[in-house]
Amino acid sequence: MISPAHTTDPEIVVAPRDASKVSLFRRVLRNPLAVASMGFLAIAVITALFAHFLAPHDPNTAVIQNVLAPPNSENLLGADGAGRDVLSRLIFGAQFSLAGALVALLTSMIIGVSGGLLAGYFGKWIDTAWTWVISLMMALPTIIVLLAARAVVGPSLWLSMLIFGVMLSPAFFRLVYASVTAVRNELYVDAARVSGLGDGRIIAVHILSVVRAPIVIQSAIVGGIALAVQSGLEFLGLGDINVPTWGSMLSDGFTNLYTSPMLILWPALAIGLTLISLTLLANSLRDELERSNAPRKQRRKAKAPAATEAEAPSEIIRHEESGAPDGEVVLEVTNLSVGYPSPDGGLKKVVHDVSLTVRRGEVHGLVGESGSGKTQTAWSILRLLPEGGKIVGGSIHFQGRDLAKVSERDMQKIRGRSIAYIPQEPMSNLDPSFTIGSQLVEPMQIQLGISAKEAKERALSLLARVGIPHPERTFAAYPHEVSGGMAQRVLIAGAISCNPDLLIADEPTTALDVTVQAEVLDLLRDLQKEFRMAVVLVTHNFGVVADLCDRVSVMRLGRIVETGPTEPIFESPRHPYTQELLGAILSEAEPRGPLVTAGNSASPSPKGAVR
Amino acid sequence: MIAFIVRRLLTGLVLLAAITTFGFTLLYLGGGDIARKILGESADAQTVAQKSHELGLDRPVLAQYGDWVAHAFSGDFGSSWFTGQTVSAAIFSRLSVTLSLVIGTVLVVAVVSVVLGVLAATKRGWIDKVAQLLAILGHAIPGFLFAVGLVLFFALTLGWFDPTGYVPFTEDPTGWVKTVTLPVIALALGGIANVTQQIRGAVIDALRNDYVRTLRSHGIPERRVILKHVLRNAAGPALAVLAVIFVGLLGGAVIVEQVFAIPGLGQVAVQATTQGDIPLVMGLLVATGVIVIVFNLLVDLAQGWLNPKVRLS
Numbered sequence: 001m002i003s004p005a006h007t008t009d010p011e012i013v014v015a016p017r018d019a020s021k022v023s024l025f026r027r028v029l030r031n032p033l034a035v036a037s038m039g040f041l042a043i044a045v046i047t048a049l050f051a052h053f054l055a056p057h058d059p060n061t062a063v064i065q066n067v068l069a070p071p072n073s074e075n076l077l078g079a080d081g082a083g084r085d086v087l088s089r090l091i092f093g094a095q096f097s098l099a100g101a102l103v104a105l106l107t108s109m110i111i112g113v114s115g116g117l118l119a120g121y122f123g124k125w126i127d128t129a130w131t132w133v134i135s136l137m138m139a140l141p142t143i144i145v146l147l148a149a150r151a152v153v154g155p156s157l158w159l160s161m162l163i164f165g166v167m168l169s170p171a172f173f174r175l176v177y178a179s180v181t182a183v184r185n186e187l188y189v190d191a192a193r194v195s196g197l198g199d200g201r202i203i204a205v206h207i208l209s210v211v212r213a214p215i216v217i218q219s220a221i222v223g224g225i226a227l228a229v230q231s232g233l234e235f236l237g238l239g240d241i242n243v244p245t246w247g248s249m250l251s252d253g254f255t256n257l258y259t260s261p262m263l264i265l266w267p268a269l270a271i272g273l274t275l276i277s278l279t280l281l282a283n284s285l286r287d288e289l290e291r292s293n294a295p296r297k298q299r300r301k302a303k304a305p306a307a308t309e310a311e312a313p314s315e316i317i318r319h320e321e322s323g324a325p326d327g328e329v330v331l332e333v334t335n336l337s338v339g340y341p342s343p344d345g346g347l348k349k350v351v352h353d354v355s356l357t358v359r360r361g362e363v364h365g366l367v368g369e370s371g372s373g374k375t376q377t378a379w380s381i382l383r384l385l386p387e388g389g390k391i392v393g394g395s396i397h398f399q400g401r402d403l404a405k406v407s408e409r410d411m412q413k414i415r416g417r418s419i420a421y422i423p424q425e426p427m428s429n430l431d432p433s434f435t436i437g438s439q440l441v442e443p444m445q446i447q448l449g450i451s452a453k454e455a456k457e458r459a460l461s462l463l464a465r466v467g468i469p470h471p472e473r474t475f476a477a478y479p480h481e482v483s484g485g486m487a488q489r490v491l492i493a494g495a496i497s498c499n500p501d502l503l504i505a506d507e508p509t510t511a512l513d514v515t516v517q518a519e520v521l522d523l524l525r526d527l528q529k530e531f532r533m534a535v536v537l538v539t540h541n542f543g544v545v546a547d548l549c550d551r552v553s554v555m556r557l558g559r560i561v562e563t564g565p566t567e568p569i570f571e572s573p574r575h576p577y578t579q580e581l582l583g584a585i586l587s588e589a590e591p592r593g594p595l596v597t598a599g600n601s602a603s604p605s606p607k608g609a610v611r
Numbered sequence: 612m613i614a615f616i617v618r619r620l621l622t623g624l625v626l627l628a629a630i631t632t633f634g635f636t637l638l639y640l641g642g643g644d645i646a647r648k649i650l651g652e653s654a655d656a657q658t659v660a661q662k663s664h665e666l667g668l669d670r671p672v673l674a675q676y677g678d679w680v681a682h683a684f685s686g687d688f689g690s691s692w693f694t695g696q697t698v699s700a701a702i703f704s705r706l707s708v709t710l711s712l713v714i715g716t717v718l719v720v721a722v723v724s725v726v727l728g729v730l731a732a733t734k735r736g737w738i739d740k741v742a743q744l745l746a747i748l749g750h751a752i753p754g755f756l757f758a759v760g761l762v763l764f765f766a767l768t769l770g771w772f773d774p775t776g777y778v779p780f781t782e783d784p785t786g787w788v789k790t791v792t793l794p795v796i797a798l799a800l801g802g803i804a805n806v807t808q809q810i811r812g813a814v815i816d817a818l819r820n821d822y823v824r825t826l827r828s829h830g831i832p833e834r835r836v837i838l839k840h841v842l843r844n845a846a847g848p849a850l851a852v853l854a855v856i857f858v859g860l861l862g863g864a865v866i867v868e869q870v871f872a873i874p875g876l877g878q879v880a881v882q883a884t885t886q887g888d889i890p891l892v893m894g895l896l897v898a899t900g901v902i903v904i905v906f907n908l909l910v911d912l913a914q915g916w917l918n919p920k921v922r923l924s
Contacts, residue, residue, distance in 0.1 A: 139626050141862030144899050147884040148892050152638055228753040230865045236881050268756055275751040349800030385823050428821040433843045443829035479917040
């Protein structure tokens with residue numbers, strides 16, 4: 001039963017990831033800070049490796065008459081408190097300090113990576129055990145533990161770094177464990193298993209290739225921490241006096257801080273620059289890694305103001321009223337255009353020359369598929385476009401003012417008070433940290449200037465009005481304690497709480513169950529009649545339009561293509577796109593036949609032919 | 612709520628038991644010939660054996676540990692092998708100094724990070740650049756190195772603060788501020804760098820939530836949207852980081868105290884370590900363990916207050 005698609009070599013499926021990893025390091029080379037960091041680290045490593053050739057003196061030979069000698073031809077950087085050559089100690093310090101950090105790094109890497117692979121790949125109980133070990137290690141400051149260990153093992157640089165390495169291993173463990181559990185369930189690993197790869201090979205090929213770059217980044221961080229802690233220990237004077245390290249130089253410099261403050265400068269510079277280089281390197285690697293992963297993520301996340309450029313503006317089809325329209329005009333949008341900055345520095349328009357008029361007591365439907373610009377139009381009336389979005393043309397006349405031009409301060413007074421908004425997704429539109437009651441009361445206090453007590457009474461009666469069975473209980477509840485339908489009623493109550501003149505409803509029923517949808521629509525219709533509100537109703541559903549709207553504007557690719565009273569548009573849609581949308585509800589209503597599966601489809605297949 | 616606290620305290624006790632068992636075993640088994648260390652190389656074998664017997668070191672480690680635990684429950688952690696002072700007295704007299712330092716630092720970190728993190732997330736621009744630079748420096752430069760720089764510049768060159776020493780707050784508040792300011796700044800830098808980044812990220816994430824748009828649609832002023840709603844929702848992750856940082860601060864305080872010659876736990880710790888004063892080292896493990904467990908409990912309670920979902924479960 002293995003179809004050709006499944007036998008695809010897993011290597012090929014993984015290939016694009018691998019490619020992005022390889023170029024990651026090459027891309028980092030374009031970052032000047034990263035290059036400078038790597039340059040400094042390279043110098044430090046070379047100094048460490050060739051310390052024996054570079055150092056002019058033995059780092060531990062103390063010459064009494066040289067004690068605290070200033071820089072001279074013999075001791076280029078002077079001599080320390082014991083009469084030892086500072087330059088030689090600095091050079092050998094590179095060797096021992098970096099080697100010490102390396103011991104800690106390798107220890108933590110070996111334990112953390114292998115532990116993470118095993119726990120992530122094989123099972124839960126290792127995970128539980130590890131979580132315990134980690135919380136144990138996290139409960140004590142590392143310095144205290146290292147001090148305690150030093151009481152046992154004595155002043156050995158290598159042993160204390162080994163112990164510190166064990167304590168740092170969770171850093172690698174968590175990283176690898178998280179990656180493995182994420183990767184374990186991915187299809188290509190399943191595919192590899194089905195195609196008969198052993199566990200060892202799956203780990204080596206698939207999982208290590210994913211965690212390789214994060215491990216490199218983590219290594220730079222862990223190496224830095226190891227060097228810092230090692231220097232701290234030595235600074236306390238707990239190091240081995242026979243091992244020249246930057247930390248012990250610091251300690252010596254600090255004792256002689258008042259007499260020769262330069263002594264502390266050199267080791268402080270060496271440690272500081274090494275640590276900054278490691279941090280900068282880790283940061284730029286991480287930034288590059290995130291950048292290479294970013295496009296995929298963003299595409300999923302952003303509620304994309306979809307591409308709507310192109311195609312010549314065609315004529316808008318207008319259906320005429322049977323009689324002259326009556327009633328006061330509440331909202332008049334004229335030639336509204338909305339744009340977002342595009343990556344190339346230009347501007348991408350997502351709404352083009354949209355015009356609409358909404359009168360008191362009228363429901364105006366804005367219909368179109370997702371990405372047609374209807375929500376963008378709604379948000380720009382509220383002046384709540386997502387970051388970067390801008391009104392780039394046209395006007396929005398409301399109560400004698402052009403909302404496209406009023407100050408943000410004035411807009412705050414209009415929002416909630418005169419224009420209200422009902423969002424699409426009820427659960428994500430309530431702040432999870434506050435009770436429903438406080439979220440209803442807060443705007444009323446601000447907009448109507450009433451007392452908390454009055455606002456609470458009003459909120460309770462609003463909750464009752466929108467059909468919530470136990471207003472008191474819901475008032476005191478948190479958003480996660482109520483159902484989606486309830487939450488939408490709460491949001492509707494919030495929207496009408498200050499008697500707005502205009503209501504913007506953005507797909508108010510889309511996220512709800514079908515049965516709840518009808519109830520919420522009924523509620524909206526009743527409230528609209530009761531308060532004689534003007535409503536802009538954004539929807540993709542012509543059923544909702546037929547139910548509620550007096551007028552409709554059909555939007556496509558950021559433009560209005562057909563507009564007019566609801567009835568004539570339903571009876572004789574003229575634009576092909578409107579016809580298509582209307583056709584869609586008809587076919588939706590039609591019962592579908594039994595599902596035709598690929599296996600017994602009638603399409604000719606080689607197998608079928610053989611049979 | 613009470614069940615939650617009890618459960619957390621029990622977990623803490625188990626953790627403490629694990630720490631002491633582990634510590635005791637390693638210290639007493641790995642310590643070598645302890646009596647010899649106390650008496651010095653010149654002592655003869657018989658005196659050493661006698662000292663060993665006196666301290667109970669010739670008994671099985673398990674029995675010694677049992678003794679230690681039994682006494683610990685009544686608050687008796689033994690006496691220092693070198694000074695004869697009781698461990699609880701030696702630690703208690705220093706604890707308040709270190710705690711005032713660390714708690715002061717936590718407050719500074721929290722306030723500065725919230726201000727800087729929120730500004731960096733909402734205003735972007737130069738303040739964001741400053742926050743990023745601070746993050747790199749704070750991450751890279753160890754607190755004690757920074758402390759040395761502060762001493763050189765502010766205390767020795769400018770003479771604004773005392774380079775060393777400590778005055779208890781209860782005796783002289785201005786003196787306390789003068790002695791504690793530099794150590795707190797030195798300790799806080801790393802924490803500020805870390806927590807600011809956390810808050811910046813959490814605020815940016817929280818700003819993307821749908822409910823922010825809805826709050827704005829109610830005409831709630833932007834400042835209030837951010838300070839009340841966004842910050843409240845961003846505080847959880849930041850608080851979790853603060854808990855982790857607290858442990859690091861305790862350790863950092865040990866070293867920074869040495870720089871400023873502050874008579875806190877750090878001095879006891881270094882002294883006990885160099886001498887191999889094991890009862891004192893055990894006492895230190897217990898003291899830091901208890902502090903960390905209590906702080907974590909406080910953070911958990913704060914998390915519950917911040918996040919209704921945690922509170923109810």
